[in-house]
Each structure stands twice: as C-alpha cells, then as structure tokens.
Amino acid sequence: MVMPETVLRASRPTTPVEVDSFRPNAARMYDYYLGGSNHLAADREAADALLDAVPLVAEAARQNRAFLGRVVEFALGRGITQFLDLGSGYSSPEAVALAGGPGVRVVAVDIDPRVVSQVQLDARVSGRGAQVGAVHADLGDAAGVLGHPVTRRLIDLDRPVAILCLAVLHFVPGPLDRVLGPLRRAVAPGSLLAVSHGAATPTSAGRTRSEGAARPAAPSPASISRLIYDCTLTPLTLRSAPDVRAALGDTELVEPGLVEIASWRAPESSSPGRSGLIGGVASL
DSSP: OOOOHHHHHHTSOOOHHHHHHHSOOHHHHHHHHTTOSOOOHHHHHHHHHHHHHOTHHHHHHHHHHHHHHHHHHHHHHTTOOEEEEETOTTTHHHHHHHHHOTTOEEEEEESOHHHHHHHHHHHHHHTOTTTEEEEESOTTOHHHHHTSHHHHHHOOTTSOOEEEEESOGGGSOSOTHHHHHHHHHHSOTTOEEEEEEEBOOOOOOSOOOOSSOOOOOOOOHHHHHHHHHTTSSSOOOOBOHHHHHHHTTTOEEOTTOSEEGGGTTOOTTOOOOOOSEEEEEEEO
C-alpha cells in the first residue's frame, strides 16, 4: 500500500500550526467515517488510505454509534441520567442528550481543543447549554476531569453516572486501569462503565515453508491500522478481550458480557455485522 504524502509528512517534526494543518487527527478521522464535516485534508487522506486497506473501519464507526445508542437506552432504563463521555468526539454528546431528553446531563471530555469548542458551540446553538458541557482534558487525568467546574456543574457524583469510553481506550498506551480505576472508585454505587475497544486478533506463528522461497506475508489489517494511526498524536494500541476484561477489574458485566459490539443487546430483527470492536457494560 502506498501511503499518501500527507500521512508520510506527518511523521516529521512540525510546528504547532503544521500539526493542526498536516497531521491527521483520530477524532476528525472518526467524524469522516461517519460522514460528518469536521475534518481536514490530512484526515481525509489518512482515513481514505485506511479505508482502502481495511474497509471494515467505516462499518466499525457505524456500529460503535449504534452501540452508543443501545448503551444510553440501557442506562436510561436503569434511571441514570448523567453521562461522562470520555474521548467523546464531535457529535456523541448531542446524540446522548437527544436520546435522553431534557433531564439528561452530559459532560464531554476530549484532548482535542477543536472537539471541545465544537461541542460547546453545538450545545449553545441547540439550546442545550444547561445539559451539555465540554472539558478539555486528557481522560487519564481523573482528578482534573472530575474536579473541573463544568463537571461539577453538571454531574452529581453522589448519584449514579454512566461513564462512556467508546472507541477511545485503544488510543491509550499502557495499563488501562490507571485510567479506569480512579473513575470507577469516584462514582456512586449503581453507576455504569461502558467500553468499546479495537480487538487484537491472534496471528499465526511458525508457518511451515513450502518448497521454494516463502512469500513475504502481506501486512495485516491491524498492522496497517497501527501504521496510519502512528501518524496521529494518538497511536493505536489493540488489545485482546482478556486484556480489556482485566482492565474492568472485579466489576460485574451486564449480559451478554464483553462481546462484538454489534451483538451487544442488538434487536432480534437485526443482522449484526462485524466491526472489529469488542465492548460491554460493567456495573459499578
């Protein structure tokens, strides 16, 4: 696969202005997969390169958005009306607020200041400024997120909260418990933690050689995905289902557990497709 010049250029040292103009951004690429308008040429080139090699990516984004809807519906059914949306991206907070109605409160957290500004603007334009707020922070900074004035205005930690970590934890390097542990411990009993995560698939090892020279193995979808996201500020870390489950600690998983997200409480009439994302909801 020939990488676009924009993607190759992104790996070079840049000034802050060039980073914004030339470096692909995971949130904007996700918005592009969903048919949104919050993306630049660098994001489109990187996303198109990935879609050419791994067409499943667009379906994964759509399935993740549908999973979000089912998670929100489940939380509302439990009487939870507070949502902490970590790594929210551009349109997720508005979608959560729309699904829950005027009684819902949503705090979006994102490391990308453009996302935060857009969420704030959308909330003002839609008249949901009293429902939806945005915090510019690293999701690993639990104290900063929970103590932020926007969070304190909209979220009552003495009442159950639904923490949403959808399609974001695979951009977090290292042990996930350092991110999830402080959040789990900070919220009230009865809260929920929803996750979706890019799944690592086992690779074959020790292939036997046939007669003649062995052909070099073609790059796997996972390796292509990592290569392209390495050009962003948030490289990709795929994890296995056991690793994701371990990051949830001793929490109890809501049925059907940690599964392909298209299968999580999907309507009986649907025909779930593959997404490459595993997900589930833990009771806290």
